[in-house]
Amino acid sequence: MAAVSGLVRRPLQQVSGLLKRRFHRTAPAALQVTVRDAINQGMDEELERDEKVFLLGEEVAQYDGAYKVSRGLWKKYGDKRIIDTPISEMGFAGIAVGAAMAGLRPICEFMTFNFSMQAIDQVINSAAKTYYMSGGLQPVPIVFRGPNGASAGVAAQHSQCFAAWYGHCPGLKVVSPWSSEDAKGLIKSAIRDNNPVVVLENELMYGVPFEFPAEAQSKDFLIPIGKAKIERQGTHITVVSHSRPVGHCLEAATVLSKEGIECEVINMRTIRPMDIETIEASVVKTNHLITVEGGWPQFGVGAEICARIMEGPAFNFLDAPAVRVTGADVPMPYAKILEDNSVPQVKDIIFAIKKTLNI
Amino acid sequence: MSFKASRVLVASRNFANDATFEIKVRSGLRLEEGPPVTTVLTREDGLKYYRMMQTVHRMELKADQLYKQKIIRGFCHLCDGQEACCVGLEAGINPTDHLITAYRAHGFTFTRGLSVREILAELTGRKGGCAKGKGGSMHMYAKNFYGGNGIVGAQVLALACKYNGKDEVCLTLYGDGAANQGQIFEAYNMAALWKLPCIFICENNRYGMGTSVERAAASTDYYKRGDFIPGLRVDGMDILCVREATRFAAAYCRSGKGPILMELQTYRYHGHSMSDPGVSYRTREEIQEVRSKSDPIMLLKDRMVNNNLASVEELKEIDVEVRKEIEDAAQFATADPEPPLEELGYHIYSSDPPFEVRGANQWIKFKSVS
Numbered sequence: 244m245a246a247v248s249g250l251v252r253r254p255l256q257q258v259s260g261l262l263k264r265r266f267h268r269t270a271p272a273a274l275q276v277t278v279r280d281a282i283n284q285g286m287d288e289e290l291e292r293d294e295k296v297f298l299l300g301e302e303v304a305q306y307d308g309a310y311k312v313s314r315g316l317w318k319k320y321g322d323k324r325i326i327d328t329p330i331s332e333m334g335f336a337g338i339a340v341g342a343a344m345a346g347l348r349p350i351c352e353f354m355t356f357n358f359s360m361q362a363i364d365q366v367i368n369s370a371a372k373t374y375y376m377s378g379g380l381q382p383v384p385i386v387f388r389g390p391n392g393a394s395a396g397v398a399a400q401h402s403q404c405f406a407a408w409y410g411h412c413p414g415l416k417v418v419s420p421w422s423s424e425d426a427k428g429l430i431k432s433a434i435r436d437n438n439p440v441v442v443l444e445n446e447l448m449y450g451v452p453f454e455f456p457a458e459a460q461s462k463d464f465l466i467p468i469g470k471a472k473i474e475r476q477g478t479h480i481t482v483v484s485h486s487r488p489v490g491h492c493l494e495a496a497t498v499l500s501k502e503g504i505e506c507e508v509i510n511m512r513t514i515r516p517m518d519i520e521t522i523e524a525s526v527v528k529t530n531h532l533i534t535v536e537g538g539w540p541q542f543g544v545g546a547e548i549c550a551r552i553m554e555g556p557a558f559n560f561l562d563a564p565a566v567r568v569t570g571a572d573v574p575m576p577y578a579k580i581l582e583d584n585s586v587p588q589v590k591d592i593i594f595a596i597k598k599t600l601n602i
Numbered sequence: 603m604s605f606k607a608s609r610v611l612v613a614s615r616n617f618a619n620d621a622t623f624e625i626k627v628r629s630g631l632r633l634e635e636g637p638p639v640t641t642v643l644t645r646e647d648g649l650k651y652y653r654m655m656q657t658v659h660r661m662e663l664k665a666d667q668l669y670k671q672k673i674i675r676g677f678c679h680l681c682d683g684q685e686a687c688c689v690g691l692e693a694g695i696n697p698t699d700h701l702i703t704a705y706r707a708h709g710f711t712f713t714r715g716l717s718v719r720e721i722l723a724e725l726t727g728r729k730g731g732c733a734k735g736k737g738g739s740m741h742m743y744a745k746n747f748y749g750g751n752g753i754v755g756a757q758v759l760a761l762a763c764k765y766n767g768k769d770e771v772c773l774t775l776y777g778d779g780a781a782n783q784g785q786i787f788e789a790y791n792m793a794a795l796w797k798l799p800c801i802f803i804c805e806n807n808r809y810g811m812g813t814s815v816e817r818a819a820a821s822t823d824y825y826k827r828g829d830f831i832p833g834l835r836v837d838g839m840d841i842l843c844v845r846e847a848t849r850f851a852a853a854y855c856r857s858g859k860g861p862i863l864m865e866l867q868t869y870r871y872h873g874h875s876m877s878d879p880g881v882s883y884r885t886r887e888e889i890q891e892v893r894s895k896s897d898p899i900m901l902l903k904d905r906m907v908n909n910n911l912a913s914v915e916e917l918k919e920i921d922v923e924v925r926k927e928i929e930d931a932a933q934f935a936t937a938d939p940e941p942p943l944e945e946l947g948y949h950i951y952s953s954d955p956p957f958e959v960r961g962a963n964q965w966i967k968f969k970s971v972s
Contacts, residue, residue, distance in 0.1 A: 453941065
């Protein structure tokens, strides 16, 4: 993948001035990059840029990654920088946090975030809280990354969303990319950040290609942590989401547009620190709000957004109560019909939007 | 020769009632004496083990087929090659003993008493599945069989065994990969401290997903990893070895001496799961060699035939019957309907009055019944 983008990069740099002016038109050679390759590129570039960066986790090296996200990296960087660990999450997370404390910049992969529960003490107590507890003496520049949330048919123990769990904790930064651009820009920012950052990827998004804008092909392309993106402008209702459901929101918006309802779809990109200002500004404009997430409803991301809207200036602009669309409040079932109804579908989003707009 | 006559011929053929075999436990730790060096296999037991191993084997192959047809979804971890482990362990314990393992569990689900129908229907996510379609491959349960667990570690039931005082033992299984989980060592410590009747069993199939044992463990002598817990290393491809070692271990635990550790050296033919071709970290030659020299079903068959415990034809008949049983089960598993949507919220809590469960938005509600 790096080879392909290298080939395209050179001619594009020559016309980059032209492209910047024609930002909203498609580039002459529209580059399609999957989320998987975007993360791979991001890690590759950061490994190349700073030799203190290294990757550890189960099957990341010789197997090329359980989901092939780290494909080719071990071949390129070798045993010292790309490390296969035994099945010992608490152990290797602890080793990674220690390495970060001693000045290295580890990327600690959990094969899925479900397994991070084995190591959650290291993430929260050893990584997140340390800079605070030390009175500003000891930073922990570590990245925890891996697939989060529901996949397809992997049942209860392998389908949980941890956005609310990690988003709850001061001292952590938590990002949740949707598109390839998000994935590359956020992983690079996460690696360069001197704080512990949790990167919640999504297995079902790994193979999805997105158009990669010119600036995303640069080795210094970063997406700031803590800033949401308005994926689609609209006037009737604000639809806030993160990760894979952003795509469902855009689908719902397309369907509703035919009925004359224009949705403003916001891709949060970061869970913590949350960009509530972008959401507030949008609600002031549209007067209606729904939140969409894959995780469970209680104490979730949507619940936090609703609470903050009530506390801030946007509350007075709401014409209807804010509404949450979430995963069903059950452990993820295996049977297809049950699983399909345990995650937010486009029809559920459309229903919630219409209810909010009283249509 | 008429059909009737040939049947009479088979019936009147004299098979031996039993035969004695040498078995060798490969290594032991902290044990003054180990399991016996010979064992008697009766014809009846031999036929039973053969049928059970063949059933597990064919069931796994059927699961492979159904997965490729996308009728089974998600994760599917197959245990063909490891048939002697589940059948041999079951032969060494009582149905009232307890067993828990990780996700490579279809074989154990069968040996612990569930039917192939219920297992395949669970794999296909239908209401006739043993968990009503809600668990899938990794989450199957039966009486005294506690799954089927996706997150590897050691859940030990032995405290309850000791507490209840009914002479029951607990078998706690984990693989060579999970053997490096810290919580197992915590369980070892407490089991030894409190003399819990627990048989820790490491099913060592040489690879933890794509990582060979040498790349994951500082010590690959898994039977010694319990340190102060006595350990046995056993040929997991030889069902009689597994059975004898299990009998020995169970007797040890039942006598109140505390926990014991058994390492079963075995092999899986399939990759880690159906998403893993299984040949990027090992060679096809290696797989072929194990298949041709150490296949557990072949080993049992050869022993029985060479010692006049059964005939080749008789075993072939069992093969045919097993194949039919699997086919019928697969038919059921493909035709059975999915669980009803109304039951999505069921079984969240046990022994509680019904309550309402929220769906994807506040207007979608499901009833939850215990």
